Amino acid sequence: RAGSGALAVAAIAGATAFKREAAPEAEPALHEHAHDHAAAEAYAAAAAPVRDRAQKAAEARMKGYEGEACGECGNFTMVRNGTCLKCDTCGSTSGCS
Numbered sequence: 001r002a003g004s005g006a007l008a009v010a011a012i013a014g015a016t017a018f019k020r021e022a023a024p025e026a027e028p029a030l031h032e033h034a035h036d037h038a039a040a041e042a043y044a045a046a047a048a049p050v051r052d053r054a055q056k057a058a059e060a061r062m063k064g065y066e067g068e069a070c071g072e073c074g075n076f077t078m079v080r081n082g083t084c085l086k087c088d089t090c091g092s093t094s095g096c097s
Contacts, residue, residue, distance in 0.1 A: 011051075060077065082096070083096060
């Protein structure tokens with residue numbers, strides 16, 4: 001058994017690492033690549049109005065307004081008027097009086 005152990009050590013000592021080289025991946029087809037960009041642009045376009053509306057509402061609240069958009073003019077200048085809201089820009093109310 002002493003001889004077989006020496007042989008195993010000699011075999012391990014002489015072993016070298018095998019480096020695998022991966023085959024280069026094929027370039028995605030132009031159509032697939034363009035489709036990915038179109039989907040990303042569509043998502044960004046859909047998310048932009050939501051983000052803009054939320055940002056405008058937050059800015060209105062910081063200025064002392066309620067953060068609601070006026071149903072008549074669309075501005076975020078609604079202030080509390082009793083139990084209702086009144087627009088500082090156009091004067092319309094939220095429907096109470």
